[in-house]
Amino acid sequence: MALLEVQQLRAGYGPIEVLKGISLQVDKGEIVAIIGANGAGKTTTLMTLSGIVPVRGGSILFDGQDITRLPAYQIVSRGLAQSPEGRKIFPRLTVLENLEMGAFTRNDPQGVQADIEKAYHYFPILKQRAKQAGGTLSGGEQQMLAIARALMSRPKLLLLDEPSLGLAPMIVLKIFEVIRELNRDGVAVLLVEQNARMALKLAHRGYVLETGSITMSDRAETMLNDPRVKAAYLGE
Template identity: 65%
Template sequence: MALLELRDVRAKYGAIEALKGISLTVEAGEIVTLIGANGAGKTTTLTSISGLHKPSSGSVVFDGKDLGNVAPHDVVRLGLVHSPEGRRVFPRMTVAENLEMGAYTRDDKAGIQADFARVYELFPVLLERKAQAAGTLSGGEQQMLAVGRAMMTKPRLLLLDEPSLGLAPLIVARIFQVIQTLNQQGVTILLVEQNARMALKIAHRAYVLETGEVTMSGPAADVLADPRVQAAYLGE
């Protein structure tokens, strides 16, 4: 059974249908990426899963449980975390407090301490700046904090929306390296990216979204090699 399964998910903003029946699966241990143009419905797919924007029809099943009636703040407790587009760190809270908010639903003190250590090991810059307000960090540091904060929820599935947006190439490489590390440590990842080439290079499988529908899917290497994808998303 897949860790995450979307069946014919539709989502609307007023009269506009942003998702016109999306079906996809994510198996435990995978990195799956969603690629597509702006407005294709990538972010809406993620908000439909985390429940910030509930689907108008269709079902989202995580680990055998239908999320239809689960409030977004309860989804985290099931082991699914959504790190939203634009990082969305709490700007006037310190770095350490931001990470603490990631552990909001947990009470295993020892486990939380261990995860703090894990995040600081992965992103030493966050340790250096732990007492600093998150809003004063650079874009790359904020992205690291957003990923670290998501890790603090102890997720089994991490939804990552545009982690490379607006970052310098060196930082982007670092972020993608971390995504792979997390995956190797057992976190399943659903990655939305405008940087299709890099996403396809680290992903196991990929879905291509066009105006709210899945138009192609398969192993990431095949999608990367597809001439239509190369023409539309890789600029070749």
């Protein structure tokens, strides 16, 4: 069953049209990857779904409801949260305060407390660093914090923008393991990655985005073996 259903979505910046009418779907329980070259429009896609970049055309259905022109905070409170490219944690706030910021749409302090513990369960290092300023964390820890902060709104769908960017392979493996665990616990994931191989190994299905258009969509396993994907995105 479709959790997210995007139809003919268009968005851009000023005179530049970036998304030229893209359609995609994420089902309940799925991990879906969007792969594509630098500048293809991956970040713009996630920012538009989150209500940060304005929609110029098309529609976004989430959990059966039209969220196409809702303000960002209402989209978050309906269960769609993003971990942005480049982490964008609050460097002067502590790890714990960063997590609390992720719960800004909620008014159930006990539930929030329980979810902080849950975040620490997924990323134990964050508990050790709870009182440290976010800016003092390593890149990998900041990525973990960005994901954990997004989880604080109890999302049904988690949008992840380049979670592997700039991180050592060991750390990337660890983060991808947690993404898989989150998914097993019921969170659907829409993952944007330049690391196409890792993304397609993790995902159930994938899309290729090329200069603002979806040019391919298939089961991730099929895409991993597709000669065009191999040549263009897997360096084979």
